[in-house]
Amino acid sequence: MDSFATIVSVIYQFATNGAFLLLSAVGLIVILGMMNIINLAHGVLMMMGAYTASIAWHRNVPFWLCVILAFIVVGIFGAVLERAIVRRFYGRELGALVVTWGISLILSQGALAVFGPFLPAIPIPGGSVAVGQYSFSVYWLSIIALCGVLIAGLWALYNHTTIGLQARAAMQNAAMAKALGVNTDRIYMLTFSLGAGLAGLSGALFAPTVSIAPFMGQQFVAPAFITVVVGGAANVITGAIGSSVLLSLVKTPIGFVFGAFVGTVALLFAALIIIRLMPDGISAVLQRHIDRRNRFA
């Protein structure tokens, strides 16, 4: 029983670590993978999601609605941002990097000036379930499940809708897509808005477990970028899943045995080695594998 409980606990830790990485990265991955914009405002968009959720929650809005609200509010904000600023930097990667960084400074200091150093916390919804000596947070279990839903939704969006098809076309060859009548401008706006909205959604989902403060986004930016870079841009969704699973596979057992700090160090080392071995990320390797199989089939 004891060893069974330990196995369940390790699986739970593995899933929470993976969900944490995936959720931190999902908004970034959409924007970077589809548009090749290195969005340094990612952390701030997550912060805005958490702020939206906290403000709504303390006005007696139910938590699930707060999360949806965060997605919508930050998504709309992303669209405005793209129209007003980001679109002027398409094709200029470094310019986009600097401008998004500037946006993040203005927004985080602005949040500090307007809302003060922190907002009231949201209690973690749900209780716990026990297995043997271990007990697990129901909220994290729901986040893990939600990650699956989110990935399935993204996959369906990109593979089974016209917009998804057009987005992939615009990503592969913008000029050709344009020539074929795809409104790439609109696609870029929608993609950026979706990425921003997803960042806001993750921010709202993390809100009960973190302190809601102007600079809260910073803690997610590093894991998000590591996940995205390790995942690579060849295929957004396989990259996200592949890298969060692989990184969590490294972090979880080492963290469980040697402590969270060593676990984080191991994660960074793993990222270093993976990028050295697969410079284009896991998704490029997976994509090559899939392509080869398709060719022989």
Added chain:
Amino acid sequence: MSDQSSNGHTSNTDPTPQPGAASDEAKADRRKVLKLMGAAGAGLTAPGFGATYLRGFEYTRSVQAQGNSPVKVGFIEDESGNLSVYGIQKLHAAQLAVKEINEGKTLKGGPDIGAGGLGALGNVAKNPPTISKDGVSLGVVNDGGDKSTEVVFDEDADVFIDSGDKGILGREVSLVSLDGQSNNALWQQLARRLIQQDKVDVLVAGFASAEREAIRPIVDQFKQLYFYTNQYEGGVADANTFCTGPVCEQQVIPVVQYIVEKFGPRGYTLAADYNFGQLTAAWTKAFAPLVGGQIIAEEFVPLSVSEFSQVIARVQQAKPDWVMTLLVGQNQQNYYPQAAAAGLKFPMASTVNMAQGYEHKRFKPPSLANMHNAIQYQLEVPTARNRAFVKRWMAMFPEDQYIGEMAQNTYFTIHLYAKAARLAGTTDQATLKKALELGWSIEAPEGSVFLEPGTHHCAHYIRLAVCDENHDVKFVRDWPSIQAWWLQRLGVNLVRHPEYKQYTPDEDPYFKMFLKKS
């Protein structure tokens, strides 16, 4: 050094050395003392001769020529960033103290030349608290008839008195306050600015030990009079620095003793991964065996971490009798709601949490249930003088949610500075450092605080606060005065031998001895 008074509780240190100690010191340092006495003329540097101190001040009074420009209190705390939950309280404390000083108010207290802190203690506890073995049912009530506190208090409200002075020596006090933004590099810039550009008369600054260590070299470079008001890991022996918060020996041992008696020997330490967390964990590990406990595992968490599910699983696996949580900052505080959501129910001990970041007010019950902290102050301290203090505070800052340990320290420290400046008749920093080395008692909201001259640390009134599942706080044990004795054992005497360093447990052979045993 400490006396045992006839009614059973420990007393404050008498600044006059014991005959034996004095002769030992004199033997060792006769040459140096003679040299110093010769140089100083008035003999300001020799402790234990009350009259010479006063003669020294007569002299400095006559050179008082400071005009009517405001007295500048330089102040840095984190008003934003990871540590702002503490910084804002401390800023408000400073603003309240400065306002009161300018309105001609002060706290009771003064230098205890020749008399030690005994008289001061008598003001607080007229009957010594009797402590039972389990520490919970003392069967006494305070004079408000409130049985829930279970500790004897003498209600002594009128510690807030007229100073007979407007501001300090007739000069207005102005607070020059800057936001350190929880960023050590910025702290250094701001300290330089306050010292070199604003030329502040006194610097009151510092939350995290990393911040203090970042600015202390600058303080020493300019011989700036500096107060560090935080609870911390201890060991700072710096002739320019006065540490008015409690340190490990005043908190770790009481709380570990209580929790071992009540819940069993096996503890699991969860600490912030920087100098405070590392050193406090070392104290816990070294001293737990002395009170029958044992630290079975330690884990250090980086300050940026706010996701604890893996840490929680490790604690569950270890099945300790209690968990020592030394978590710092808004990121790490999320351990509590996460642990509660994951169903963790181990009793907890701490020297920082609850009393500083008021986690029990910010997180949903029962996140902090069964938290034990040997605090020196927190808002709930059930005495009349504290209720009066809270009332004054809330009149000035009606929006505030809490007054924590460090906020109270900042408050009484600035009042203490004003009192010392009045006695010295000057705000000259070198003279004021001597004046502060007279052996001061001040009647802070927590109780009597005694600033021990040799180590520049304070003896504090320590109470064991316990948080219940509804997040109400009970005080189950009282220690009316616990000294910061560790630097004394290491032989630190800043009055005779100025130094500018921080001692760590590595430099104390006793720690290694205890560690081998455990």
